[in-house]
Amino acid sequence: MKPRGRKPDPEVDARIKQAAVTLLATKGPSFTMDEVASAAGVGRASVFRRYATKRDILLDALARAMDVQVRTAPDTGSLEGDLLVIVTETLAVWNSPELAEQTRQIFGEAGRDLAVAEIIRTAMRDRIARGGAIYDRAIARGELSPDTDLTLLSDMLVGVTVYRGLIDIPQPEPAQLLQALLHGFTR
């Protein structure tokens, strides 16, 4: 059956989503529903008509926020060179105080809500997939074995930085981290 009465205003939709993403970026996951409504210049009820719970709007805003930035994979001619770019970019997130704080909070939220974890997981998978060419080339060059666990490689790279970022430890030097990933710690 057709919907009857007045239709939801798409303008209101847009302004709520916009406000949620902005608030997530500025205040982290602790924004309030009142803030969303007033930042969107919209009635409280209109927010709750679209999102039953705060969790819903948070997840939506988070998914939007994670969907944004992705760069094309570098191609420097060697695995070491390509990975150095990625390592450096990854560390850059944690070396910028504002970005680091934001990221800390988001990973923190993942610890209390598996749905948040899933959003991050998916976003990270996409990001790795985007860099797949690097590994293809490295395997073609013989720098990596064809049966390398690329996910583990990637997770070890990201893992240290997330871990250190979360508990507020300075990040390693890119070259050192790169060395450890490529050659391990034994001599």
Next chain:
Amino acid sequence: MKPRGRKPDPEVDARIKQAAVTLLATKGPSFTMDEVASAAGVGRASVFRRYATKRDILLDALARAMDVQVRTAPDTGSLEGDLLVIVTETLAVWNSPELAEQTRQIFGEAGRDLAVAEIIRTAMRDRIARGGAIYDRAIARGELSPDTDLTLLSDMLVGVTVYRGLIDIPQPEPAQLLQALLHGFTR
């Protein structure tokens, strides 16, 4: 000058601390002050007389909880053997559903409160220091260079597991992680 009136009851102290630690273990950081008071069989005001805010009691309970488990370092005769024990133990935390959930929540809390981060950081430092002998022996045997960044080694090991645990990815096989740490990903 001496304190005048009635003294704080040490029994009450103890029961509050006990209740806080227990609640932290069972409900995670989301326990309420009412729960603490009633679990301790104590008045609400007595809790707030000892801890000005919930954050304070949470930090205290957390510090207590982290202070508990530490094992003596293994000595299998090789770095590989010793590390395998440590890797396996670390993975065990995340392979037990209840422990994993608890750890997830605690790391999540670190993302929203740097004081929590500091408690974890300190506890992890202690734990690494406890395993220092492993690395001393490995260096003596020539398995590690004397200028190895042991903190990075340790953080890379823990980092992957925390990262994967937080965003709910299955943990790697111990042997595979060990291999990556010792020898890296290149051939």
Next chain:
DNA sequence: CTGGTTCTGAGACTGATAGTTCCTGATATC
């Protein structure tokens, strides 16, 4: 055009929870 339905902003209300305050009684120091 009319009537019914759903949207809109505004605001009141409920319930949970942190934190405060006050009460009465117990226990300590002076």
Next chain:
DNA sequence: GATATCAGGAACTATCAGTCTCAGAACCAG
């Protein structure tokens, strides 16, 4: 014995998620 602090209990405030109501606007069916 006066005074101060602690004990438990309970009322109170403030914040926030989530619900509900209202009056007015927009839309659809007849």
